[in-house]
Amino acid sequence: MIRKKQTVRLFAKDITGDLVKDRQEVTVNWRAGQLVLDEPSFNGGKDIGPDPFTTVLSGLVGCTLTTLRMYIKRKGWDITDIHCSVNMLQQTEPFKTSVFRTLSFGQPVTDEQKERLLWIAVNCPVAKLLQGEINIDTRLSDDPAVPAGTGNYPPSDEASADVTGSYLTQ
DSSP: OOOOOOOOOSOSSOOEEEEOTTOOOEEEEETTEEEEEOOOGGGTSOOSSOOHHHHHHHHHHHHHHHHHHHHHHHHTOOOOOEEEEEEEEEETTTTEEEEEEEEEESSOOOHHHHHHHHHHHHTSHHHHHHHSOOOOOOOBOSOTTSOTTOOSBSOOSGGGHHHHHHHHHO
16 A cells, blocks of 8 residues: 655644743743743843753754654663753854754663664654755734634735745745
8 A cells, every 4th residue: 555645733733932022031832831932141031941042952852862762662772871962053154054963872882773873863853854844834913823824914815926926035
């Protein structure tokens, strides 16, 4: 049987965020609670939570470690301690971002295990997301309750195709 690739939403409920007047921190609402993101003081925030870049890299760390843990458990290997460090470098002209990730283990790991664990880390879902093609469809809405990816601007009628086309290329 040939399986067709499906495009599905990853989350049943949208992840949302709110910014309150005269404050830099953002309250992010997710399925089981809230997370506060903030900027460091040198960027106008109070540093009461991770900044957005730290949050993205934290997602890579979390996905890398949990994916490795699941694989190690499935293989029955005696590797209990794993350390993952990440950082990034941004170049402005031309704009390019490089993410650096290093893994280390608290127990001896064979060369064969290292090779396989490296492959697993490189192919963890968040790493694949960050390395793949990403399109961000941004819309405006007068109603904060509409689902992500919907809204009333830019208009979607045929007459506004030229406006929408120029909006998407900016």
